[in-house]
Amino acid sequence: MAMNIIDKFGNIVGNESLKNPETARKILLTGYRLQEKKLQLFPDKKLPASGQYVAQVVMKSIIQALAKPENAAMVSIFVPGELLTAAGLTPYSVEALSCFLAGTKCEQAFLRKTVEEGFPETMCSYHRVSLGAALTGLLPKPKCIVYTNLACDGNMMTFPYLKQTCDRPSFYIDVPYEKNQDSIHYVADQLREMKCFLEDVTGKKISEEQVEQTISNSRKAAAYYQKQLKLRKDHDPVTTMTNELYAIFMCHLLAGSEEAVKYTQMLLEDVKNAPKEEGLHVLWMHIMPFLQEPVKDVFNYSNKVHISACDFVADGFREMHSADPYEAMAEKMVNCIYNGNLDQRIEMAQKLARETEADGGILFAHWGCKGTIGASSLIKSSLEASGLPTMILDGDGCNPANTSDGQVSTRLQAFMEMLEEGKEEKAS
Amino acid sequence: MIHYVCKYTPVELLKGFGEECAVLEEMPENFEMSDQIAHANLCGFGKSVIQAVLEGKVEQLVLVNCCDSMRRVYDVVKSTGKCKFLYMLDLPHNDNECEKVKFAGAIRRLKEAYEEYSGKTFDKNVFLKSFVQPATEKHPYIGVLGVRVSGVLEEMIRENIHMDVENLTCTGGRKLSVIPEELQAMDEEEMFLMYADVLLGQMPCFRMNTSTRRNQLYLDPNLKGIIYHTIKFCDYYGFEYASIKKFIKVPLLKIETDFTSQSAGQLLTRIQAFSETIEGLEDMDSGKEISEEARKRMESGVYYVAGIDSGSTSTDVVILDQEGKIKSTMIIPTGGGAMMSAEKSLERAIEKAGIQKEEIVRIVTTGYGRAYIDSGDDSITEITCHAKGAHYLNPGVRTVIDIGGQDIKAISIDENGAVKNFLMNDKCAAGTGRFLEMMARTLGISLEEMSTKGLEWKENVVISSMCTVFAESEVVSLVAQNKDVADIIHGLNVSVASKVGALAARLGKSNSGEYMMTGGVAKNKGIINALEEKLGAKLYICDEAQLCGALGAALFAYEKCKSGE
Numbered sequence: 001m002a003m004n005i006i007d008k009f010g011n012i013v014g015n016e017s018l019k020n021p022e023t024a025r026k027i028l029l030t031g032y033r034l035q036e037k038k039l040q041l042f043p044d045k046k047l048p049a050s051g052q053y054v055a056q057v058v059m060k061s062i063i064q065a066l067a068k069p070e071n072a073a074m075v076s077i078f079v080p081g082e083l084l085t086a087a088g089l090t091p092y093s094v095e096a097l098s099c100f101l102a103g104t105k106c107e108q109a110f111l112r113k114t115v116e117e118g119f120p121e122t123m124c125s126y127h128r129v130s131l132g133a134a135l136t137g138l139l140p141k142p143k144c145i146v147y148t149n150l151a152c153d154g155n156m157m158t159f160p161y162l163k164q165t166c167d168r169p170s171f172y173i174d175v176p177y178e179k180n181q182d183s184i185h186y187v188a189d190q191l192r193e194m195k196c197f198l199e200d201v202t203g204k205k206i207s208e209e210q211v212e213q214t215i216s217n218s219r220k221a222a223a224y225y226q227k228q229l230k231l232r233k234d235h236d237p238v239t240t241m242t243n244e245l246y247a248i249f250m251c252h253l254l255a256g257s258e259e260a261v262k263y264t265q266m267l268l269e270d271v272k273n274a275p276k277e278e279g280l281h282v283l284w285m286h287i288m289p290f291l292q293e294p295v296k297d298v299f300n301y302s303n304k305v306h307i308s309a310c311d312f313v314a315d316g317f318r319e320m321h322s323a324d325p326y327e328a329m330a331e332k333m334v335n336c337i338y339n340g341n342l343d344q345r346i347e348m349a350q351k352l353a354r355e356t357e358a359d360g361g362i363l364f365a366h367w368g369c370k371g372t373i374g375a376s377s378l379i380k381s382s383l384e385a386s387g388l389p390t391m392i393l394d395g396d397g398c399n400p401a402n403t404s405d406g407q408v409s410t411r412l413q414a415f416m417e418m419l420e421e422g423k424e425e426k427a428s
Numbered sequence: 429m430i431h432y433v434c435k436y437t438p439v440e441l442l443k444g445f446g447e448e449c450a451v452l453e454e455m456p457e458n459f460e461m462s463d464q465i466a467h468a469n470l471c472g473f474g475k476s477v478i479q480a481v482l483e484g485k486v487e488q489l490v491l492v493n494c495c496d497s498m499r500r501v502y503d504v505v506k507s508t509g510k511c512k513f514l515y516m517l518d519l520p521h522n523d524n525e526c527e528k529v530k531f532a533g534a535i536r537r538l539k540e541a542y543e544e545y546s547g548k549t550f551d552k553n554v555f556l557k558s559f560v561q562p563a564t565e566k567h568p569y570i571g572v573l574g575v576r577v578s579g580v581l582e583e584m585i586r587e588n589i590h591m592d593v594e595n596l597t598c599t600g601g602r603k604l605s606v607i608p609e610e611l612q613a614m615d616e617e618e619m620f621l622m623y624a625d626v627l628l629g630q631m632p633c634f635r636m637n638t639s640t641r642r643n644q645l646y647l648d649p650n651l652k653g654i655i656y657h658t659i660k661f662c663d664y665y666g667f668e669y670a671s672i673k674k675f676i677k678v679p680l681l682k683i684e685t686d687f688t689s690q691s692a693g694q695l696l697t698r699i700q701a702f703s704e705t706i707e708g709l710e711d712m713d714s715g716k717e718i719s720e721e722a723r724k725r726m727e728s729g730v731y732y733v734a735g736i737d738s739g740s741t742s743t744d745v746v747i748l749d750q751e752g753k754i755k756s757t758m759i760i761p762t763g764g765g766a767m768m769s770a771e772k773s774l775e776r777a778i779e780k781a782g783i784q785k786e787e788i789v790r791i792v793t794t795g796y797g798r799a800y801i802d803s804g805d806d807s808i809t810e811i812t813c814h815a816k817g818a819h820y821l822n823p824g825v826r827t828v829i830d831i832g833g834q835d836i837k838a839i840s841i842d843e844n845g846a847v848k849n850f851l852m853n854d855k856c857a858a859g860t861g862r863f864l865e866m867m868a869r870t871l872g873i874s875l876e877e878m879s880t881k882g883l884e885w886k887e888n889v890v891i892s893s894m895c896t897v898f899a900e901s902e903v904v905s906l907v908a909q910n911k912d913v914a915d916i917i918h919g920l921n922v923s924v925a926s927k928v929g930a931l932a933a934r935l936g937k938s939n940s941g942e943y944m945m946t947g948g949v950a951k952n953k954g955i956i957n958a959l960e961e962k963l964g965a966k967l968y969i970c971d972e973a974q975l976c977g978a979l980g981a982a983l984f985a986y987e988k989c990k991s992g993e
Contacts, residue, residue: 176530
C-alpha cells in the first residue's frame with residue numbers, strides 16, 4: 001500500500017514537472033517535509049541511533065537545497081564538502097538528488113525528457129535524472145556550480161551543460177590521473193582558488209580558521225570511521241542499503257560538518273554495542289542500489305548477511321596526512337581509489353576484506369558507469385586470486401528500466417548460497 | 429611501430445626516437461577475445477583496442493587518459509602483459525598555463541619512460557623534422573565529426589560522398605601550428621613547454637572542460653554537411669550531438685557504430701541517402717540513361733514504369749502508367765534472397781496489371797536489397813523514396829514515420845516531397861516490427877490479434893524497458909502476475925509509441941504539417957492510437973502506406989521518363 005502512495009506521488013510530481021515545475025517542486029518539498037517529520041517523530045527503530053540520525057541529516061540537507069536554492073551549491077559528489085561547509089553553502093550532488101527523485105518514483109519523467117533531447121541512454125542514470133530535472137525546471141537554479149572530473153566522465157558532460165543552461169557561476173577542479181606530490185600541489189592550488197571563488201559568490205569572507213576547523217572535523221570523522229572499521233569483524237550492527245548510501249553523502253557532500261563528526265561518533269558507539277552475529281560478512285563495492293527489492297530483501301535489517309564495509313565510504317573517510325588543509329583535501333582527491341589506475345581500488349578492497357574478515361565481495365556495476373564496468377572483470381579476478389569470492393552485480397542504481405529484479409534476485413541468492421557453502425566447508 | 433589513439437599524443441616526440449607511429453583503428457569482426465576478459469558493456473572502441481592487443485597486432489601502445497573507458501582499457505591491457513611498451517599519458521582537461529606546465533611534465537615523463545624501455549636516445553633533429561605543416565587552402569567539404577571512425581568506415585564515407593571529406597573526429601584533424609625553427613633554439617624545458625602548448629592548442633575534443641571553441645567546427649563556411657559519428661557506450665559525443673544539433677545549419681547525419689565491421693549495410697543506406705540530400709537529386713548521377721529501345725516504346729504513347737522496394741520482410745512493387753497513375757501493386761514476403769523475391773514480385777505485378785514485361789521502360793529499386801537487384805535502371809535509398817511516395821499520396825504530409833521490420837525512420841519532408849532531415853534508430857530492435865513480433869510470440873498470440881486487443885485495456889501497465897530482451901522478461905513477469913493481456917499489450921504499445929515519438933521529437937517540431945505513418949506496423953491499430961496520443965496529432969494512414977517506398981521509386985522512374993520525353 002505504501003508503495004502505491006509513493007507511485008502516485010511520483011506520478012504527480014513527474015507529470016506536473018512537465019507542465020508547471022514550480023508547483024511540482026512545491027509538491028515534492030511538501031512530501032519531503034512530511035518525510036522529515038516522520039523521521040523525527042517515528043524514526044526507524046530497527047536501525048541503530050547513527051542510522052536514525054543520518055536519515056534525518058540527509059533529508060534535511062536535500063530539503064534545504066530545494067527550498068533555499070540561493071544558498072545551495074550544485075556539485076559533483078567528489079567536490080570537497082569542507083570548503084562548502086566553511087562557506088555556509090548547502091551542497092547537493094546530482095547523485096544525491098537523483099537518488100531522492102528515484103526514491104520518490106518520479107525519475108521516469110525526467111529520463112524521458114533526456115531521451116527527447118537525444119542524450120545517450122547509455123549515460124549514467126544519476127546524471128540523466130538530474131539533467132532531466134534541470135531541463136524541466138524542477139531543479140531550482142543554485143547559487144553556484146562546483147565540479148570535478150574525478151571518478152566520473154558524466155561530470156564533464158552534465159556540468160558544462162548545466163552551467164550554460166542555468167547561467168550560474170561555476171568552478172572546475174581538475175584532478176590529474178597520476179598520483180604524485182606534483183598532482184597534489186596542483187589540486188591544492190586550485191582549492192585555494194576555489195575558496196576565493198566561494199567568497200566572491202557568497203560575498204562573505206572565509207577565514208583560514210574556518211577552513212582549518214572543517215578539516216579538523218574531517219580528520220575526526222575519519223578517525224572514528226576507521227576505528228569502527230577495525231571492530232567490524234566482531235560486531236554486526238543492523239543496517240540497510242539506504243543507510244549505507246547515506247554514509248557516502250556524509251563523507252563527501254557533508255564532509256567537514258559537525259554532523260559528519262557526530263554521525264561517525266555515533267556509528268562507532270553503535271558498532272561497539274552491536275553483538276557478533278552468525279552469518280556472512282560482505283564487502284560492498286561502489287554505490288548501493290537501495291531501491292531494488294531483491295537487494296533490499298537480502299540485506300536490509302538482515303542478521304544473516306552483513307555489509308561489513310563499503311569501499312566508497314571507506315575511501316571517503318580516508319585519513320588525511322598533510323598538515324596544510326588545502327594539501328589535505330587535495331590528497332584525498334588525488335589518492336581517491338576511483339582516480340588513476342586500478343591498483344589502489346583493488347588494494348583498498350583487499351584491505352577492507354581482510355580487516356572485516358569478509359566472506360565475499362559484491363561489486364555493483366552500475367549501468368552507465370564506464371569506470372566501474374570496465375574495471376569489473378579485473379577487480380573480480382584480482383580479489384578471487386587473493387581468496388575473496390567476488391560477484392559482479394550488473395544493475396542500475398536509479399533507473400529500474402535498466403535492470404531486472406528476477407535476474408538480480410537469482411544472482412544474489414546464488415552467490416549467498418555459494419558463500420554459505422564455502423563458509424561451512426571452511427568450518428568443517 | 430608505436431600505436432596511439434588520441435590526437436593529443438606527442439607523435440613527433442615518438443618519431444624523434446626513429447619510430448613509426450600509427451593510429452590504432454582496427455575494426456574487428458567481433459570482440460570474442462576482449463569479451464572474455466573485459467565487461468561486454470565497455471565501449472566498442474575500447475574493446476577493439478583490447479582485441480587488437482590480444483590478437484598480437486600491437487606491441488607498443490601509448491594511451492591517453494581520455495575517458496573512463498580508456499583508463500580501464502589501460503588496466504586491462506596491462507593485466508594481459510601482451511604489450512612490450514604500454515604507457516598512459518595524463519592529459520589535463522583545460523589549456524591554461526598551469527595545465528600546460530603539467531602536460532609538459534607528462535610528455536617528458538613519457539620521453540624518459542621510452543628511453544628507459546628502448547635504450548634509444550631522443551634525436552631532436554628528427555623530432556623537429558617530423559612536424560607537418562597543415563595545408564591552408566580549403567575547398568567545400570563534408571566534415572566527419574564526433575568520435576573516431578575506423579579506416580573501413582572512413583573509406584566508405586569517402587567513396588559515397590561526392591565531395592571532399594575531412595576527418596575531424598577525435599583522432600583526425602591533427603594540426604599543430606608550430607614552426608620547427610622556433611623550437612630549434614630552445615632548451616629542452618622551454619621546448620617541451622611550447623610543444624605542450626601547441627598540442628593543447630588544437631581544436632579541443634569534447635572531453636575538455638572548455639570545448640566552446642568547437643563552435644568553429646560547425647561555423648566554417650566551407651562546411652557543407654556533417655556526418656556525426658558516435659559509438660555505443662561512448663557518451664561524450666552522443667551528448668555533444670544532442671546539445672549542438674539545434675544550432676547546426678548544414679545538413680547533418682548521425683551514425684552510430686559499435687566499432688565492428690558488421691553494421692556496414694545499414695550505414696551504407698544512410699550515407700547514400702545523406703549524399704542524395706546534400707547534392708540534390710538533379711545533380712545526382714541518376715542511374716542508367718533511358719535506352720533507345722525504351723525511348724521507342726515511350727513514343728508509342730503507352731508505357732509503364734516500376735518501383736521495387738526490397739525490404740527485410742516484404743518485397744513490394746508498384747507499376748505506374750504513362751500518366752503517373754498506379755496500374756498495379758504487389759506485396760510478397762522476402763524469401764530466398766533479394767534478387768529472387770524482386771523478380772517474383774515484379775512478375776506477379778505485371779501479371780496482375782495484364783501487361784507485357786517489355787512495356788516497362790524503367791525500373792527503380794530501393795530498400796535494403798536494392799544493391800543486389802540487377803534488373804533496376806537506378807537505385808535510390810528508401811528514405812528518399814518514402815518521402816516521394818508520401819508526398820504523392822498526401823501533399824500535406826511533412827513528417828513520415830516508417831516502422832518496418834528492422835528499423836524505425838522519421839523523415840521530415842518539404843512541400844515538394846524532398847527530404848529535409850531524417851533519423852533512424854540504431855542497430856537495436858527496440859520498437860521495430862521485429863520487437864512486436866517477439867512480444868506477440870511471448871504472449872502466444874498473432875500480430876493481428878495484438879493489433880486490436882490492446883484497445884480494450886483497463887489498467888495502465890507500464891513496460892519501462894525498451895530493450896527487447898529486458899522487455900520480454902518484463903512481459904513474462906507481468907503474465908506471471910496475472911495481468912490482463914489487453915493491458916500488457918497496451919503497455920507495449922505505449923512503450924513503442926514513446927520510442928518513436930522521441931525520434932520524431934528529435935527531428936524537430938518546427939516542420940508543421942501532417943504526420944503520415946508507413947511500413948508494416950501502420951496496420952497495427954493499437955500502436956497508431958498510442959502514437960497519436962504521444963504526438964498529439966492524427967496520423968495519416970492509407971491502404972497504400974505499406975507501398976510507399978516502392979511508389980516513391982516508381983515515381984522517380986516516371987519523372988526520369990517525363991524529363992526525357
